[in-house]
Amino acid sequence: MVMKVVNINEAKxxxxxxxxxxxxxxQVVICKRNxxxxxxxxxxxxxxxxxxxxxxxxxxxLPSFYEPMSEEELAxxxxxxxxxxxxxxxxxxxxxxxxxxxxxxxxxx
Numbered sequence: 001m002v003m004k005v006v007n008i009n010e011a012k013x014x015x016x017x018x019x020x021x022x023x024x025x026x027q028v029v030i031c032k033r034n035x036x037x038x039x040x041x042x043x044x045x046x047x048x049x050x051x052x053x054x055x056x057x058x059x060x061x062l063p064s065f066y067e068p069m070s071e072e073e074l075a076x077x078x079x080x081x082x083x084x085x086x087x088x089x090x091x092x093x094x095x096x097x098x099x100x101x102x103x104x105x106x107x108x109x
Contacts, residue, residue, distance in 0.1 A: 002026045007034070 004018070004026060011018060011030045018028050018040060028040040053061050069077065 004028045005031060005036075007031050 002025070004021060006014070006018065006028060008030060011028075022028055022040045022042050025042065029036050030038040030040065
């Protein structure tokens with residue numbers, strides 16, 4: 001990356017030239033009495049095309065994602081239960097939940 005160093009008087013006189021240089025990828029340091037006080041650099045370009053959906057490698061959005069829902073799916077979506085009841089199992093994989101329970105103090109020995 002190319003860097004130009006200019007004093008304030010030169011920056012005032014050649015501002016449009018310095019902006020053209022910055023636009024082409026150069027950086028410009030503006031000095032006051034030979035001490036750097038500011039830096040000109042290009043801003044990121046605005047996005048011209050829509051951002052891709054997903055953004056994570058390996059995720060593929062199928063064309064069927066954009067197809068309208070069937071009447072049955074739409075009715076279930078709009079009128080269905082928010083949290084559908086799941087069948088309860090006879091086996092318990094975990095112990096009773098401990099969140100919200102008071103913490104026990106450790107015994108002193």
